[in-house]
Amino acid sequence: MGSPTNTVGHSQGRGHADGPRLSIVIPVYNEEQNVLELYKRLAGVSKDSVEFIFIDDGSTDETSARLRELALRDKRLRLIRFRRNFGQTAALSAGIEHARGEIIIPMDGDLQNDPRDIPRLLEKLEEGYDLVSGWRIDRHDPLGKRLPSQIANRLISWISGVRLHDYGCALKAYRRSVLEDVRLYGEMHRFVPIYASWQGARVTELPVNHHPRTRGKSHYGIGRSFKVVLDLIVVTFLMSYATKPIYVFGGFGLLSLAASAVVFAFMVYLKLARIRDFVATPLPLVVVMLGLVGCLAILLGLVAELTVRTYYESQGKRPYAIQSIEGGD
Numbered sequence: 565m566g567s568p569t570n571t572v573g574h575s576q577g578r579g580h581a582d583g584p585r586l587s588i589v590i591p592v593y594n595e596e597q598n599v600l601e602l603y604k605r606l607a608g609v610s611k612d613s614v615e616f617i618f619i620d621d622g623s624t625d626e627t628s629a630r631l632r633e634l635a636l637r638d639k640r641l642r643l644i645r646f647r648r649n650f651g652q653t654a655a656l657s658a659g660i661e662h663a664r665g666e667i668i669i670p671m672d673g674d675l676q677n678d679p680r681d682i683p684r685l686l687e688k689l690e691e692g693y694d695l696v697s698g699w700r701i702d703r704h705d706p707l708g709k710r711l712p713s714q715i716a717n718r719l720i721s722w723i724s725g726v727r728l729h730d731y732g733c734a735l736k737a738y739r740r741s742v743l744e745d746v747r748l749y750g751e752m753h754r755f756v757p758i759y760a761s762w763q764g765a766r767v768t769e770l771p772v773n774h775h776p777r778t779r780g781k782s783h784y785g786i787g788r789s790f791k792v793v794l795d796l797i798v799v800t801f802l803m804s805y806a807t808k809p810i811y812v813f814g815g816f817g818l819l820s821l822a823a824s825a826v827v828f829a830f831m832v833y834l835k836l837a838r839i840r841d842f843v844a845t846p847l848p849l850v851v852v853m854l855g856l857v858g859c860l861a862i863l864l865g866l867v868a869e870l871t872v873r874t875y876y877e878s879q880g881k882r883p884y885a886i887q888s889i890e891g892g893d
Contacts, residue, residue, distance in 0.1 A: 813865030
């Protein structure tokens with residue numbers, strides 16, 4: 565892939581009056597060998613209307629010391645230090661919360677993302693999109709990382725209905741409005757395009773460069789793939805049933821009660837037909853168990869409904885998102 569020669573300042577024009585127009589958010593963990601080179605690359609494609617937010621996720625090496633030195637030399641750079649390692653999602657959440665730009669671009673701190681792709685992401689946003697996701701077509705990672713990632717990407721696209729090739733690419737461009745009501749937990753930072761799309765945002769993807777890691781140690785493990793699958797289940801549940809949990813719990817409860825009724829009818833049939841007596845089968849126990857599970861599931865659904873209503877009403881939240889209001893006074 566070719567590298568553009570224009571800069572962030574050229575593609576974006578003047579910055580926001582109250583702060584930088586662009587915030588670049590970089591979580592780092594034990595990346596002392598990479599942060600200086602990453603800063604140089606960022607500075608080479610970025611002009612004045614930008615800020616660099618590094619989040620040190622509890623590093624045990626000299627990462628913070630090197631970033632602190634850079635922050636003293638460049639007022640555009642801010643360093644957020646965690647007391648301990650909280651994970652990439654927490655680091656991104658902190659960076660987004662402290663970002664002041666109208667556009668927010670997260671990226672990895674291991675030099676595998678290319679800062680020269682940032683102007684291209686911004687140009688794509690200017691076409692009218694709200695979120696542009698990077699797509700590492702030529703990915704330089706071991707097969708042990710690429711294969712689980714490909715499976716996870718297809719699974720996420722199939723379940724969510726949002727067709728992206730590379731949810732795991734950290735390099736993305738967001739308009740601030742897309743992230744205002746998003747709260748990130750677990751490994752859910754990769755699911756922001758799903759949140760945005762379900763809320764009506766225009767989402768697209770753009771092929772970006774990807775470089776092999778040459779320094780430092782990868783913090784990715786196979787166990788992360790299982791966490792992603794579990795978080796996907798949570799995301800799907802929240803987006804489909806967060807405001808109507810009774811549909812899930814109540815539906816399961818009714819199904820369980822119906823199964824209990826069917827088993828009871830079969831048990832009575834066996835008795836009346838003199839085929840088998842009640843006490844000779846486990847069917848009475850099955851009837852009672854299914855009935856109890858059904859009743860408890862329905863009651864749990866009612867409690868969940870009360871919790872949801874308390875959540876929305878106590879915080880003044882609305883279960884909808886308005887794009888614009890036109891006409892009238």
